[in-house]
Amino acid sequence: MKKDKPKYRQIIDAAVIVIAENGYHQAQVSKIAKQAGVADGTIYLYFKNKEDILISVFSEKMSVFVENLKVIIQESITAQEMLARMIEGHFKVLSEDHHLAVVTQLELRQSNKDLRLKINHILKEYLDLLDDILQRGIQAGEFIEDMDLRLVRQVIFGTVDEVSTTWVMKDQKYDLVEMAPRVHEILLKGIQTQ
């Protein structure tokens, strides 16, 4: 498998840095090659083009996240706990890699329809696990039984994503992970007084 070769990972990691620092449109393949310390031609042994690199970056990072999320689901007792750890995990991934956060929150928001469909197809793996958590919570009587699952999934992802984007737009200058418990509480209890 090409993906197991060290150079594949080297190019992926270089791409995250070059895309974050230059923007996707100004991130020429030659810049990525230079950052990775490989010849331009080497890139094309692993990737079709720049679009393929962007999608592979997201796909690679997402599959690590999804594997972690599966472990979280296995390890947790309650659905509330799964949700708490999912939110914290999301913020942690972004906090630990400054460049990756810029790529996911700004550069992956490409308006090109075709590219966007591919990105959202990868995002679906994550949203499917969120659905799984919600369903477990409903079954256990923790979450409202007649909730609109499709909508609640958008509320949760939309919240986590907006909190992340605001933090990136504020140059990541405060602690994102620290906000996880408060985000979790608002999603569980809403804003209304009891």
Place this chain on the structure above:
Amino acid sequence: MKKDKPKYRQIIDAAVIVIAENGYHQAQVSKIAKQAGVADGTIYLYFKNKEDILISVFSEKMSVFVENLKVIIQESITAQEMLARMIEGHFKVLSEDHHLAVVTQLELRQSNKDLRLKINHILKEYLDLLDDILQRGIQAGEFIEDMDLRLVRQVIFGTVDEVSTTWVMKDQKYDLVEMAPRVHEILLKGIQTQ
């Protein structure tokens, strides 16, 4: 004032269509001029460049929305009602103009930092009114007293925005406005069983 001239509005309306149909990067000023039925040179009497057109589109549409939101705040008795009508109003603006929805949900998400700061500065007018609603609700005892206002604002805007983007990505094929009451309820009560 230039802004009161009919051609200014004509160009703004044309820009929404051309940007939605071609994408911001492929929306040449000459295409916008053609759609507006004016000479290329006329555009430059009103706008500095294409970036200025995009920002003016958002600014113009946002100021109409913000004025409506101020009326909603005046007319409503409770903060809960203000919030309900704000969410519904947001979805209505997007539902009523197919092209505008594509522009706000996909094309305004430009990663260019400078442009993005200008867009977010305009967005702030909206978020300030949302803060106003939240503060009124806290004072009236409707909303949780010790809420993190900055965070709750992100939860609400993030939710409304994600529901809108999903609907645009699904080619606007279902009724967005109809979802407003359910969105409102989740934000007020959360997803936890009582």
